[in-house]
Amino acid sequence: MVSVCRLLWGPQRAINCYIILSIWILIIIAGIYKFLEPIQPPPEATIISDPFQHLETDVKTRKIFQICNEPQSMIPGDEGILNVKSWSLKGVLIVFRHGDRGPLQHIRNVSTVDCGTPETDLLAAYRAYLHNATLLGKSSAWTGPGSFHGFPLIPTNARRCHLGQLTMRGVAQLLTLGDQLKHSYTETWPRAKNLTAGDVAVYSTRYHRTFQSALALLYGLIPAETLSKLSFIESQSMTFCFKDCGCPITEKYFKAVSKSMAENLRTHPAIKTLAQTTGNLIFSTDAEHGHFAQDPQSVRDALLTYICHDSNLPCDTPTNCIRRQNILGIFMYHDWMTSVQWKNREQRRLSLLLSYGLVKHIVAQMLRILSDGAPHLVAYSGHDHTLLQLAAALGLHHDASLCRYAGRLVFEVYANTAEGAGQSAGGAYFRLLANGRDVTRQIAFCKSARALREHVHVCRIEDIVRFLHDDYFTAFNVTNFKDACFAKSL
Incomplete structure (x- = not known):
């Protein structure tokens, strides 16, 4: 050369x-x-330490953060504000959703998400109570009788987001809610200070997250010595159907509702594409990637794990990340879709059937309370669908924030001593609050609810009894649960 x-x-x-x-x-x-050179597989989603990757709170994202229900931001509601001598609060029934949990499916970088919560005096006291209540810390599981024997009392890791499990933030939410309810009822319900184990009934679905949520709520609400003597009763279904569970036609209604939701998504191809591109960045290879990535509901649920814990959103390249507009689009579509389904004929009937056992049980508890029989406090620890279906069955307006973590529906049972106090007398009333806001007048059969003052309305007990026995199955053109469930057509 x-x-x-x-x-x-x-x-x-x-x-x-x-x-x-x-x-x-x-x-x-x-x-x-x-x-x-061989073709390399696409890189795993990585966390980029760019402040933009956090979803900031503003006018458009405020509703999203309401679902997270941060413990430090929780404020007392209007429970127990009816403080008039002639009105006596006889008992309370609480239907609530479990607290903050880990994702239901495997998502990327979940090990980097901090699901812990700041230590507070209330949380520290609760830890100490559990330590002392379990033979000085020798066991971390429930040692009481019943189906929940051996269930862990508290999340096993204070900062990890385990799949479908309650987080410490979820524990803090229910402790805070219980404590706020206790203070709300201090003046108007003297019995609350001295509730015994016989005065309290607690029902929970057979999930760690619902059992632990019930335990935390009651620690904040009732005396600690009473809590240690309670028996937790297992619900055989997520709907608390009790003895009214078998209903074959609900499968047909499920299919009809699913078909309607699929049609809604088909007419919004941009949302379907948005869900898939966002889902591809979220779900790990351990999840059923293709199915969940196409479902806006699954993508929304997975996003909450990052958003509610102020975690960076995943990217697969520095320029291909989940953006703010992606998140807003997914959540706005979900809110729109649920509002449409709220008016759907099949969805309404499905909610009536699935909630019948729970409504029947609630009415029976109300009548026992009014006859001065125990229990006086009844708690149902359930899921988002528990609240949604009950609210729909009662005819409440659609509320996107109802099913936030630690969301609740509270029934307050009153006797008006000026009218007579027996369950057969005219002085028996109830009041319904959704996340602390009086919604009694929204109930389908309570349009003539009595207004006592601003934000305080009561409905006659006889109205809900009549609804249950005479009008509950009007939409099905039958008179009872069995006929509605075994009908040949929708």
């Missing part, structure tokens, strides 16, 4: 020519390697 350079350039420039030819040969070799 040097002789060629001497021939072309002369002896003085031979070295420079040699260097240029060497570089050219290296470039050619590099190009060949590029084509021979």
